[in-house]
Amino acid sequence: MGRSGQLLLALETSGEQVAMALYDGSVIGELLYDAGREHTATVLPRIRELLADNRRSIRDVGAVAVTTGPGSFNGLRVGMSIAKALSYALDVPLLGVLTLDALAYPHTALGRPIRAFVVAGRGRVVYADYRRQGVAWVRDSSLRSVRIEELAEGLMSQTVLAGALPGEHEQLLRGRPAIILPPPSLRQLRPAWIAELAFHRWRAGEADPVAALEPIYVHGGGAEIVPPVQLPVSYEVRSGQE
Amino acid sequence: MIILGIETSCDETAAAVVRDGRFVLSNVIRSQVDLHERYGGVVPELASRRHVTTIVPVIDLALEQAEVGPSQIDAVAVTEGPGLAGSLLVGVNVAKTLAFVWEKPLIPVNHLEGHVYANWLTLPGQEEVQEPSFPLVCLIVSGGHTELVLMRGHGDYILLGRTLDDAAGEAFDKAARLLGLGFPGGPAIQKAAERGRPGRFSLPRAWLGDSYDFSFSGLKTALLRILEQYQRRPPRRVTTRQPFPEYVAPEYGPNVPIADLAAEFQAAVVDVLAEKTARAAREFGATMVLLAGGVAANAALRQRLHELSPVPVRYPAPILCTDNAAMIAGAAYYLAQRGVRADLDLDVQAQLPLVTRTLIQTAVP
Structure with a gap:
């Protein structure tokens, strides 16, 4: 039945930038490219190429990770459909990773609170807050949808902002005393971050249900507080060293 | 295979x-x-x-x-x-x-x-279903499509006509919403029509001359005009805490003839579909008529086609x-x-048509 392969394939299709990585405790290979809206036509061919380029076969994959959002609904469904079918056909574990968790993850070493966000369209962003609790990092149980201008409001202590705003809005984040703003390339979702987060869960024996796993659909238009989305509340974002 | x-x-x-x-x-x-x-x-x-x-x-x-x-x-x-x-x-x-x-x-x-x-x-x-024989005329009727095609062999389709507005199944859905009969509309209207009498009201049939095209939007409007006389509250959409507005059925006075209107609506749709399909079978020398799509399950359509068609009529199990x-x-x-294959770059084609050839070419001016 389940393979004993050590290789994890991570897939993120929630935006125009598609990300994928092969990971086995360290990064084997990564791909980040601008798919525009051509996710269905391009993602599987790129997975095939990534495997071939790294002299691996799809049969070497022992776990599949996929981002659950928030992000483009159809984009998320492409990744989710592929990841589920891979998990089913290969009979290997499936792991969902919140895009916001992956965005926050590389900044945990700074030891500061983190606010991770993605742009949700209609001038809104969806964010979650992360704080240190003992040796672990914990995410607030709810995601919040606010107007872009409100993203940095109410931040008291030095908080790392993890995420990228469209051009003109980046100004809003600069020069504010309560904000730590990493360089742009560290605020863009990277394939390996998703893979590494999922790898920790996989090694801990965790997996998500293949049939029931769903993207998180955040409707940006109305509510200030996004109603309880199905998040594993106890889920921890661990910092790199254990 | x-x-x-x-x-x-x-x-x-x-x-x-x-x-x-x-x-x-x-x-x-x-x-x-x-x-x-x-x-x-x-x-x-x-x-x-x-x-x-x-x-x-x-x-x-x-x-x-x-x-x-x-x-x-x-x-x-x-x-x-x-x-x-x-x-x-x-x-x-x-x-x-x-x-x-x-x-x-x-x-x-x-x-x-x-x-x-x-x-x-x-x-x-x-029991084994016999393979259909060519040439045949096929009426594809569903919630999204109404197409009349001549099929001369496997994969060889000539488009004879199609709907210019609503699909037949869509027309049933819209009429069912107006009548407060629920979703999906086809089965709901067929059921209500069993208790009704077609002809008590008169709804229009869009024949569109000699064309094999169809049109159902006028029919829906005519139904709406009759129903308005009985209406206390029209069907509407309400916004709830859900992100999508919900449908609320219309309210009518006690004497609203829902069954008779359902029967006439169904008869009007079925008359046009069956008449044009039978005429196409005659004109193109079809050896049989096939029904396909969700509306092919409609008993009145099957019966009317049996009455009108010069050749055997076939349809799939429901x-x-x-x-x-x-x-x-x-x-x-x-x-x-025929060697049709796709690679991993296959994309979805939301507007994919069935036929690339039409029988009547537009005259060059």
Whole structure:
């Protein structure tokens, strides 16, 4: 039945930038490219190429990770459909990773609170807050949808902002005393971050249900507080060293 | 040749296993009617969401019921279009992935062609269905489509006519909303019509001259005009805490003749569909008439066609009229014979037409 392969394939299709990585405790290979809206036509061919380029076969994959959002609904469904079918056909574990968790993850070493966000369209962003609790990092149980201008409001202590705003809005984040703003390339979702987060869960024996796993659909238009989305509340974002 | 078919073009999540384009080994359909009922129609966003959570169990069950494993499958077939883009992409991406991992050929199927090929299928335990003979005239009628085609051989379609506005099934859905009969409209109107009398009211038939095209939007408007006389409150949409507005049925006075109006509406749709199909069969020397698509399950349409058609009329079993994946796996067999294959870059085609040729060329001025 389940393979004993050590290789994890991570897939993120929630935006125009598609990300994928092969990971086995360290990064084997990564791909980040601008798919525009051509996710269905391009993602599987790129997975095939990534495997071939790294002299691996799809049969070497022992776990599949996929981002659950928030992000483009159809984009998320492409990744989710592929990841589920891979998990089913290969009979290997499936792991969902919140895009916001992956965005926050590389900044945990700074030891500061983190606010991770993605742009949700209609001038809104969806964010979650992360704080240190003992040796672990914990995410607030709810995601919040606010107007872009409100993203940095109410931040008291030095908080790392993890995420990228469209051009003109980046100004809003600069020069504010309560904000730590990493360089742009560290605020863009990277394939390996998703893979590494999922790898920790996989090694801990965790997996998500293949049939029931769903993207998180955040409707940006109305509510200030996004109603309880199905998040594993106890889920921890661990910092790199254990 | 054993083919696994996958279909997610609208609001049914379906997978099936079919042998040689003729014999259904399994046919699993997860309907979403329960999900869309309160909205009075299919909400595309909700349909795609449901596909994401049902597709894997549906495929697993189809393989299990057919008692085949991946190693016994010769190809994976999938609906590439037409349909709802967000729904189609679930099936297309899953099918591509399975074909990739299992190292099987991938066969893209037009949803409308699938409906046609439902007429070639024999269900498990049923007497073998005879292969239809060419040339034939096929009326494809469903919630999204109304097309009359002449078929001279496998994959050889000539478009004779199509709807200029609403599809026949769409007309039934809209009329059912006006009549407060629920969703889906076709079965609801057929049921109500059983208690009614066509002809008590007069609704228009859009004959459009000698054309084989159809039009149903005027019919719906005429129905609305009659109903307004009885209306206390029109059907409406209300915004709730859900992100999608819900449908609230209209309220009518006690004497509203719902059954008679349903009967007349159904008769008006059926008259035009059956008359034009029978006329096409005569004009083009068809050896038989095929019905295909969800509305092919309508008993009044079947009966009227039997009355009017000069040649035998055939239609699939009800479970093969509704959207299903057996028809996709069935059509894929004949496509595979002609070498049709897709690679992993296959994309969804929301507007994919069935036919590339039309009978009457527009005159060059």
